[in-house]
Amino acid sequence: MFAVLKTGGKQYKVASGDVIRVEKLAADAGETVQFNDILMIGSSVGAPFVEGAGVQAEVIDQIKGEKTINFVRRRRKHSSKRTKGHRQKLTLLRVTDLLESGADKSGVKAAVGAGSVSASAMAAAAPAAEKKAAAPKAEKKAAPKAEKTEAPAEAVGSKPSNLLDAARDGKADDLKKISGVGPKLEGLLHENGVFHFDQIAAWGPEEVAYMDDRLSFKGRIERDNWIEQATQFAAEKE
Structure with missing residues (x-):
């Protein structure tokens, strides 16, 4: 069985045991992450996502992609050119489980990356959510607004006595x-x-x-x- 997941604006076709590289996720090596944006899993096709489905994976390492070289040259600019390199930060994962239903999101969607949650975030979210629900909402009392008193503008000079209503x-x-x-x-x-x-x-x-x-x-x-x-x-x- 395979699944198609979405993360970092890209789609990945994965099966259990696959090793994939995705856009960097906020998770440490050894952590388990879960992807909740599943476009397809088994015979189920989402609209756009399959409700309750998930893909779990173990973080192997935080790595960098291959170095890319960009050469920029501006037209009609004498000797105006620039070369710059870039290495994209990636997360190396090993897919451990495909869940057709019952994926636990724990109310912390996007805690790690787009449509993914980590095991540590899932564990930390439960007591935090309970504490937030139990805490009574404090009523905000609006402070009385101070009345603004504008000082009268001082007159400048003297009004000419020869002003007319019409020519x-x-x-x-x-x-x-x-x-x-x-x-x-x-x-x-x-x-x-x-x-x-x-x-x-x-x-x-x-x-x-x-x-x-x-x-x-x-x-x-x-x-x-x-x-x-x-x-x-x-x-x-x-």
């Missing part, structure tokens, strides 16, 4: 003439009541600090000489 005569000056003012910034100025050059020209240091904060462009007005430019454009308009 005079319904016609605003082209504030984009000022260096550093684009369509977006012009829209922000309109939202804050600034429509004309003479409004900007009349600002003092406190008004400049206030508008800098409102426009979120710290130092922009002074850095780009808005006051001087606005004064010049206002004079030209007259």
Whole structure:
């Protein structure tokens, strides 16, 4: 009788007494491991696995596979090439028993590898599971949330007294003439009541600090000489 088991993303056809190499399992030499992902055993075919079936095997040793050499060369890169080697870690097993039914999983599936359990893990899992079931669940009491108190933001500068609700005569000056003012910034100025050059020209240091904060462009007005430019454009308009 033979069985087809799955472990480490690969499938293996095994019979009792076979020695196989599989992807590394967390088990020591001499331990017994059990594979529970059985695709086929005897005349039983799983969908995808055979319920209750298992394959037991004894760990012979932890080994490494043959060394593989990979040569990497990048196109259009002068003298760009690399050689690297790899040895896959494997577990050497001897199949001892094929179980068509009654395989004991003990609730510790994947304790060693994909679909496998070790004898030591099976023995350790039983008292741990009993202890977990007997332990009463502690009720979590939510700690009272501290009320957040936000300190009021300190006012920056002084609000200009010459802000308007709308442009005079319904016609605003082209504030984009000022260096550093684009369509977006012009829209922000309109939202804050600034429509004309003479409004900007009349600002003092406190008004400049206030508008800098409102426009979120710290130092922009002074850095780009808005006051001087606005004064010049206002004079030209007259």
